Amino acid sequence: MQDKTKETQALMDEGERVMNICNACRYCEGFCAVFPAMERRFSFASEDLRYLANLCHDCRECYYACQYAPPHEFKINVPKVLTRIRRQSYEEYTWPAGFARFFNHPVYMLFLSMVIIPMVFIIFGVMEHGIDGLMQVYTDDQGSFYQVMSHTQMVSVFGLIGLYVLLAFIMGWLKFKRDISHDGTKITGWQDMKQALKDILTMRYLGSSGDGCTYPDENQSLLRRNFHHFTFYGFMLCFAATSVATVYHYWLNYPAPYPLLSLPVILGTLGGIGLIIGPCGLLYLKKKRDKKPSDEIQSSSDTTLLLILLFISITGLLLMLLRETAWMGGLLLVHLGLVMGLFLSMPYGKFVHGIYRFGALLRFTSEGRKS
Amino acid sequence: MTSNPDYDVIVIGGGNAGMSAALTARECGASRVLVIEAAPEHSRGGNSRHVRNLRCMHDQALGVFQDSYLESEYWEDLLQVTGGRTNEDLARLTIRESEACFRWMMQQGVRFQPALGGTLQLSRTNAFFLGGGKALLNSYYRKAAAIGIDVIYESPVTGITIEDGKVQSVDVTKDGQVKTFQTRALVIASGGFQANIDWLREAWGPAADNFIIRGSPFDDGKVLRLLMDAGATITGDPDQCHAIAVDARAPKFDAGIVSRVDCVSLGIVVNQEAKRFYDEGEDFWPKRYAIWGRLIAAQPDQIAYAIIDAKSSGLYLPPLTPSIMGNSIEELAKALSLDPTTLKQTINSFNLAIEMGEFDHTILDNCHTSGLTPEKTHWARTIDSPPFMAYPLRPGITFTYMGVVVNEQARVMFNDNKLSPNIYAAGEIMAGNILGKGYLAGLGMTIGTTFGRISGREAASHAG
Ligand SMILES: Cc1cc2nc3c(=O)[nH]c(=O)nc-3n(C[C@H](O)[C@H](O)[C@H](O)COP(=O)(O)OP(=O)(O)OC[C@H]3O[C@@H](n4cnc5c(N)ncnc54)[C@H](O)[C@@H]3O)c2cc1C
Numbered sequence: 097m098q099d100k101t102k103e104t105q106a107l108m109d110e111g112e113r114v115m116n117i118c119n120a121c122r123y124c125e126g127f128c129a130v131f132p133a134m135e136r137r138f139s140f141a142s143e144d145l146r147y148l149a150n151l152c153h154d155c156r157e158c159y160y161a162c163q164y165a166p167p168h169e170f171k172i173n174v175p176k177v178l179t180r181i182r183r184q185s186y187e188e189y190t191w192p193a194g195f196a197r198f199f200n201h202p203v204y205m206l207f208l209s210m211v212i213i214p215m216v217f218i219i220f221g222v223m224e225h226g227i228d229g230l231m232q233v234y235t236d237d238q239g240s241f242y243q244v245m246s247h248t249q250m251v252s253v254f255g256l257i258g259l260y261v262l263l264a265f266i267m268g269w270l271k272f273k274r275d276i277s278h279d280g281t282k283i284t285g286w287q288d289m290k291q292a293l294k295d296i297l298t299m300r301y302l303g304s305s306g307d308g309c310t311y312p313d314e315n316q317s318l319l320r321r322n323f324h325h326f327t328f329y330g331f332m333l334c335f336a337a338t339s340v341a342t343v344y345h346y347w348l349n350y351p352a353p354y355p356l357l358s359l360p361v362i363l364g365t366l367g368g369i370g371l372i373i374g375p376c377g378l379l380y381l382k383k384k385r386d387k388k389p390s391d392e393i394q395s396s397s398d399t400t401l402l403l404i405l406l407f408i409s410i411t412g413l414l415l416m417l418l419r420e421t422a423w424m425g426g427l428l429l430v431h432l433g434l435v436m437g438l439f440l441s442m443p444y445g446k447f448v449h450g451i452y453r454f455g456a457l458l459r460f461t462s463e464g465r466k467s
Numbered sequence: 468m469t470s471n472p473d474y475d476v477i478v479i480g481g482g483n484a485g486m487s488a489a490l491t492a493r494e495c496g497a498s499r500v501l502v503i504e505a506a507p508e509h510s511r512g513g514n515s516r517h518v519r520n521l522r523c524m525h526d527q528a529l530g531v532f533q534d535s536y537l538e539s540e541y542w543e544d545l546l547q548v549t550g551g552r553t554n555e556d557l558a559r560l561t562i563r564e565s566e567a568c569f570r571w572m573m574q575q576g577v578r579f580q581p582a583l584g585g586t587l588q589l590s591r592t593n594a595f596f597l598g599g600g601k602a603l604l605n606s607y608y609r610k611a612a613a614i615g616i617d618v619i620y621e622s623p624v625t626g627i628t629i630e631d632g633k634v635q636s637v638d639v640t641k642d643g644q645v646k647t648f649q650t651r652a653l654v655i656a657s658g659g660f661q662a663n664i665d666w667l668r669e670a671w672g673p674a675a676d677n678f679i680i681r682g683s684p685f686d687d688g689k690v691l692r693l694l695m696d697a698g699a700t701i702t703g704d705p706d707q708c709h710a711i712a713v714d715a716r717a718p719k720f721d722a723g724i725v726s727r728v729d730c731v732s733l734g735i736v737v738n739q740e741a742k743r744f745y746d747e748g749e750d751f752w753p754k755r756y757a758i759w760g761r762l763i764a765a766q767p768d769q770i771a772y773a774i775i776d777a778k779s780s781g782l783y784l785p786p787l788t789p790s791i792m793g794n795s796i797e798e799l800a801k802a803l804s805l806d807p808t809t810l811k812q813t814i815n816s817f818n819l820a821i822e823m824g825e826f827d828h829t830i831l832d833n834c835h836t837s838g839l840t841p842e843k844t845h846w847a848r849t850i851d852s853p854p855f856m857a858y859p860l861r862p863g864i865t866f867t868y869m870g871v872v873v874n875e876q877a878r879v880m881f882n883d884n885k886l887s888p889n890i891y892a893a894g895e896i897m898a899g900n901i902l903g904k905g906y907l908a909g910l911g912m913t914i915g916t917t918f919g920r921i922s923g924r925e926a927a928s929h930a931g
């Protein structure tokens with residue numbers, strides 16, 4: 097614990113050193129929100145640094161543009177230090193605090209959500225149906241999925257865990273909010289909310305001046321933004337598919353499985369395709385990326401989330417194609433296991449970046465309006 | 468010279484002027500172009516790596532500019548800062564070309580941003596590079612690679628064979644090995660000689676040892692010396708340069724913009740004897756900061772201390788290094804190793820001489836001293852609210868002005884007023900033609916780009 101505090105202090109000291117030099121320089125002002133927000137400050141307490149870190153989307157422009165980048169003796173590497181502080185901020189806001197260590201060890205999370213939990217699902221499945229039972233072929237009319245796991249079971253397990261995840265998010269958000277409004281600035285208001293939401297949905301800053309960011313290397317490219325769009329909107333479409341299905345089930349009394357041309361399946365398929373293209377693209381870029389401005393631990397955390405999403409999508413699409421075959425049972429359990437893995441990893445992995453980035457942009461907008 | 472030399476155009480120096488020349492030479496049809504750069508790749512581009520803006524004339528709103536900045540006003544500004552020590556033809560050529568330079572830079576992929584926070588006074592006249600000079604250079608080098616320009620790094624030029632004002636070949640020393648490249652035309656864009664302390668000492672005496680060099684350690688003037696030895700005509704005095712007040716604790720070389728200290732006009736500046744020596748409130752800081760390098764160079768041991776009190780904190784651009792603080796004047800004096808009694812006297816008589824008006828740092832206000840030598844004519848406020856803060860100051864040299872004489876085709880002039888048929892110069896190495904003294908923010912880039920493009924064009928046409 098002692099070591100951890102010392103390590104955090106050293107990180108904050110480095111953040112403060114770097115931001116002080118940037119604040120004397122300001123050449124990168126036009127790249128993103130970090131620099132204008134920095135210029136509104138004369139000192140950089142840990143709270144300020146965590147706020148700035150969550151404004152940074154790691155586009156790396158300021159690294160390649162920096163006249164003081166290593167080996168210059170000032171050794172300025174803004175994306176690297178801000179990524180590390182961002183990771184520290186995720187730990188800081190984690191609820192319950194004990195789980196914060198997952199941010200430092202994303203491999204555990206990967207193992208848990210992609211191996212352990214799907215295995216637990218399979219074991220339960222085998223215990224309940226036996227191997228032969230799981231391999232049985234059902235037609236849609238027989239309500240194939242629910243032969244393996246009843247709707248009530250699904251709803252109660254996922255509903256319960258879903259509520260837990262929601263609670264963890266809310267607690268995290270409250271900690272975050274207290275932290276970044278330590279100086280009394282209010283960060284909620286409709287007008288700002290709209291602007292911040294718009295910035296997020298269009299990934300305004302990742303687009304930079306229209307030519308994208310310097311990722312994976314020093315040449316500008318829109319690939320990262322586009323793949324992120326595939327991932328984000330893919331995720332949202334899948335979420336929409338589930339929501340529509342819930343409405344069908346409870347309000348229209350129309351249970352799954354749905355035909356190929358029904359709304360939930362179309363949404364889910366499109367989303368699934370997005371969740372294959374997006375994560376594959378991002379993983380490919382990640383493999384090619386310049387390591388100098390990167391933080392390796394955060395990078396494996398990113399990879400973890402991408403892999404989970406990718407495999408959920410692959411199993412989901414296979415499930416749709418093979419749902420009337422003997423593969424259905426096993427696939428469904430793996431798929432559900434992965435989804436459960438995603439649920440549990442969400443408050444303790446890369447997923448939280450969306451929440452805190454939104455909050456940081458919110459503060460940025462209200463700050464900007466005031467000054 | 469062999470009938471088929473290695474290169475059509477060789478450019479010495481890969482800063483703004485050199486890259487402008489190389490890119491333009493290639494655009495104008497030279498097929499084999501080589502840029503020779505002394506620095507390793509990560510610190511390529513000399514002082515250009517530290518720049519932030521370009522001064523650009525415009526008849527109407529243009530890109531990041533609003534309003535207009537006409538040739539006449541630009542010329543007046545230049546005339547004023549140089550006190551007439553300028554070659555009007557070359558100066559006007561530069562001013563007229565500046566708009567084309569701006570557009571050309573954009574074509575090379577250079578991106579601009581509006582004036583940076585804290586520099587609004589430049590928003591009508593200067594375009595700022597998004598990300599600064601290093602980003603500018605990255606765009607140039609990326610374009611150079613795309614259109615097939617050769618670049619060699621860590622390869623200082625150590626010899627030039629010139630016969631009768633005509634270049635034959637260039638010697639480069641890399642890893643102790645000398646390599647010779649023959650060329651049809653040569654563009655020299657190796658910057659000033661400010662990083663050459665021995666040379667500065669010739670002009671300034673031992674004071675030069677206390678100078679801080681704000682830019683690249685590679686701008687050592689060796690190529691300028693080669694040209695002088697070969698009989699090139701020289702313009703400007705060796706002690707003329709752009710020099711500002713920088714934090715004495717900054718690194719000796721390459722600290723760039725961040726070592727500047729911005730609080731001079733808010734307080735007082737004393738020398739080692741704890742005495743004031745110049746009107747700190749003479750004019751707006753951006754108009755005066757460039758005289759303080761020379762002022763401090765004239766003080767004993769080339770050191771001075773800017774002193775402010777708590778009232779001024781937060782009113783100036785944040786510094787590289789925190790201030791030295793004291794809760795009383797004695798404490799501060801001790802921390803600065805100044806004589807406490809004299810410092811107290813200086814501050815007391817300063818405080819007593821103040822005729823307080825309405826303090827406003829954004830205008831030439833009416834807070835001034837009366838009956839003091841020297842007076843402080845604006846922004847004079849008592850220094851009496853602890854904590855007291857100080858920044859030690861040294862002269863920080865930006866670049867030297869002395870260089871080679873060129874004509875409007877950027878051709879270098881040799882003794883007997885003979886223009887070289889195939890040697891051209893651009894950038895700091897010829898800036899003295901236009902800047903005999905003084906400085907206008909952003910003019911260095913304008914001169915470099917204008918003459919870089921002219922020499923590239925002329926060199927290509929000579930080679931072709
Ligand atoms: C901190 C700072 C801020 C500045 N800000 C501005 C600004 O905002 N706007 C502005 O207009 N001007 C500014 N200037 C001035 C500006 O930097 C110069 O006017 C301009 O960069 C000169 O360009 P150049 O290409 O002539 O020289 P440089 O950019 O210095 O390039 C010279 C090149 O020659 C190379 N070289 C030197 N000797 C040899 C050799 N023997 N062999 C091979 N290569 C060699 C060097 O490595 C270097 O790459 C600033 C200067 C400094 C130091």
Ligand code: SF4
Nearest residue numbers: 118121122123124162
């Ligand atoms: S990253 Fe480098 S160039 Fe950009 S503002 Fe910071 S110090 Fe200046």
Ligand code: SF4
Nearest residue numbers: 128152153155156158
């Ligand atoms: S990496 Fe990009 S987003 Fe982060 S501070 Fe630098 S320019 Fe801004």
